[in-house]
Amino acid sequence: MVSIIVAIAENGVIGDNNSLLWHIREDMVRFRTLTTSHPVIMGRKTYESIGKPLPNRTNVVVSRTVSAIEGCIVTDSLEKAIGMFPPQEEIFIIGGAQIYRQAMDLADRLYLTIVHRPYEGDTSFPLPDPGQWLETSRREFPHGEKFEYPFTFIDLVRRR
Numbered sequence: 001m002v003s004i005i006v007a008i009a010e011n012g013v014i015g016d017n018n019s020l021l022w023h024i025r026e027d028m029v030r031f032r033t034l035t036t037s038h039p040v041i042m043g044r045k046t047y048e049s050i051g052k053p054l055p056n057r058t059n060v061v062v063s064r065t066v067s068a069i070e071g072c073i074v075t076d077s078l079e080k081a082i083g084m085f086p087p088q089e090e091i092f093i094i095g096g097a098q099i100y101r102q103a104m105d106l107a108d109r110l111y112l113t114i115v116h117r118p119y120e121g122d123t124s125f126p127l128p129d130p131g132q133w134l135e136t137s138r139r140e141f142p143h144g145e146k147f148e149y150p151f152t153f154i155d156l157v158r159r160r
């Protein structure tokens with residue numbers, strides 16, 4: 001099973017200059033809780049923005065230019081990355097924009113965080129088409145413990 005996990009500003013922006021634009025502790029905890037002990041697949045640029053393999057997860061980096069990264073499996077296609085794991089395993093696509101775009105048609109589940117504020121950035125991702133996705137869970141936060149703007153966690157499954 002292929003899941004996408006992504007945090008999106010209300011204007012679709014997800015990053016700038018190869019970094020995230022916000023630090024929301026609650027979102028980091030959600031990301032860690034959902035992905036720990038599952039494989040995570042990311043593009044080479046997202047790997048570089050994180051800078052190290054995520055602990056307690058099999059880290060797969062997709063790249064056509066880099067062939068080895070310590071602590072990660074590197075492969076030259078998204079399909080090969082997904083094909084490394086049995087279908088019953090929940091695999092998380094963790095970005096960035098190039099990889100999300102290619103994974104959208106392959107994904108069964110979406111774990112979204114919507115940050116209710118526009119951001120300026122060079123990387124964006126379209127909000128999902130509600131006709132294709134069924135919402136299964138929603139949690140709204142008026143603000144975080146240390147983040148002053150509202151945000152929402154939304155889980156979706158593909159309509160079949």
Ligand SMILES: NC(=O)c1ccc[n+]([C@@H]2O[C@H](COP(=O)([O-])OP(=O)(O)OC[C@H]3O[C@@H](n4cnc5c(N)ncnc54)[C@H](OP(=O)(O)O)[C@@H]3O)[C@@H](O)[C@H]2O)c1
Nearest residue numbers: 007015018019043044045046063064065095096097098099
């Ligand atoms: N808000 C969020 O939830 C979130 C999550 C993750 C990332 N981000 C942000 O997204 C931005 C990075 O996204 P991005 O779109 O620039 O880069 P990316 O998707 O992380 O990585 C792109 C790289 O992946 C490789 N790649 C892509 N498609 C491939 C394919 N089909 N086969 C083989 N390799 C492939 C290429 O690497 P090579 O050039 O080495 O061939 C390409 O340059 C950053 O700002 C980051 O902070 C945001």
